[in-house]
Amino acid sequence: MLIISTLATLLIAIATLLPLSKETHWVVRSMDFPRLQIAVISAIILTYNLIFLDMNMSITWLLVFTAFFCLAWQLWWVLPYTFLWPKEVKTSKLDNANKELSIMTSNVLKTNHNSDALIDLVSSNKPDILVTLESDEWWENKLKVLESDMPYTVKCPLDNLYGMHVFSRLPFTEETISYLVESDIPSIHLSLELRTGHKVRMHFVHPAPPSPTENTESTERDAELITIARSLEKTTQPVIVTGDLNDVAWSKTTRLFRKISGLLDPRVGRGMFNTFHVDYFFLRWPLDHLFHSAHFTVKSIQRLSSIGSDHFALFTVLVYEVAEKTSQDGLSTQPQDHIEASIISNKKGVDKSEVPSPSE
Template sequence: MLQILSLCTLLILIFTLLPLWRHPHWLIRGMDFPRLQFMIFAAALLIAQLLLLDRETIVVQTLIFATTTCLIWQLWWILPFTLLWRKEVATSNDNTAEKQLSILTSNVFTPNRNAKALISLVKQHKPDVLVTLESDQWWQDQLKVIETDMPYSIKCPLDNLYGMHVYSRLPLDEQELCYLVEQDVPSIHVCLTLRTGDKVRAHFLHPAPPSPTENPESAERDAELIMVAKSVAKSKQPVIVTGDLNDVAWSATTRLFRKISGLLDPRVGRGAFNTFHVDYPIARWPLDHLFHSSHFTLRDIQRLPSIDSDHFPLLTRLVFTFPHGSDQEGIKAEAEEEKWSEEITNQKQVSKNDVPTPAE
């Protein structure tokens, strides 16, 4: 029993320590994803050590200490995305329709042909903006029925799992379709006009994930996230960045994005809102994100029912409350993190100046 639990302790140590190495290889960066599962594993292992081993020996005490440290470390990353944490974004009770902005993001999964389910959600929730990811020409044809109510659109149908569409009830100006890092991975950048007349700088992203079937490293994904973060960091305009970022909310790189950009995460203190994978509840992670500037507070955020994609849609309702929300603060970057962000963009030879700045 001691040998088995010792081997398990070695495994949880490896799972915990590997992400500290900032190497972009997909296997190492992938360790950021199952932190919740690692935390559960560490908790179960700690219970087994306490109940089944002789706690008077130095070896067992060392095992218990190592497992406890791993458990605390994994919990530290997960805890902000629970109800136990202080909310980063204030809750708004303002029902003024003119101030509200609702965004529905949905990775539709290209082979999925259940467009009726997504259209039904759009009709039910009436979002101001619909963002579809992995949408091809077939999806574009099916979604024509919503254009009567959402007359403003930007369309980029692709068959490579990186198609993207934006439909809106609100005017979309200064539209730019870009390929910031990879030639076949688009992003959309617009100036969105609220009903109040205020202009919002919006960026819709879907960088490729680090994986053995996509990019062997996270360098491309990380570079796209950080160059956008640097671009919006000093903007005085209302800002929204949303999409399937192929990174979990609690990863070091998403945390770096939040620090560099200064944007807020409405999930902090409310829950993880895991959107992927629909078919595997034991392995679900928050891959679909929405970050915003302090110009907004939160009406509500919810994960919507499945549309037969591998992702659940995510609906976020914001309220434009500036300047009343200006006291909201995110997390700050340290000097060492600023240096890391420079290394990420320099590696792919990209710059914040490559990112469009609508509404500026």
């Protein structure tokens, strides 16, 4: 039992310590994802050590301490995404449909051909904006039926799993498809006009993940996210960034994105809203995100039913409430954060001036 406990404790210790490194290899960065799972395993190992091992042995105390440290450390990262944490974004009490903005983000999975399921979700939830990821020409053709109600569109069909489409009930201008870091990975940028007449700067993103089958390092993903964040840090415009970030909400990169951009995460204090993977409930984490400026409060966030993809769709209803702007704060920023952000962008030779910036 001691040998089993020692090996198990060693493994969770390695999984816990690896993300502390600045190494960008996918093996290291992948350990950012299963923090909740590692916390659960740590709790099981801790309980096992306390019940079955001889507490008179010094190695037992070392194993107990190590398992407890792993548990506490992992919980520190994930607890903000539970009801135990104060809400970062206020819940709106305003009853004014004209100030609401609803957004559905759906990674459809290119090989999934259950388009009717997505169309049904759009029909039942009636989002103001639908953004689809991994959508190719097949999906573009199937989703044309949405254009009678959502006539404003940006279409970027690709066969490489990084196609992207935006459908909107609300008018927008200055729409741009950019390839900020990689020549085959697009992002969409535009200026959306709310029903109140206010303009919102929108960025739709889907960077490639660090993985053995794509980029072996997270450098490309990190550079795209952080460069967009750097382009936002001094803006006074209302801003929304959404999409499949191929990163979890609690990773160092996503936290740095929030620090530099100043954007808020409406999931803090509300839940994780794990959107991936649909088929494995024990291996789920939040890959699909929506961040926004303090101009908005939240009416609701939902993870919608499966459409046959490996991702659930995320449906968020925001409310434009400038009166609440000064009472909502995100993560604080230190001087070192700006230095680190510059280094990440410079690694891929991308400048924040390359991010399309819709006029105010």
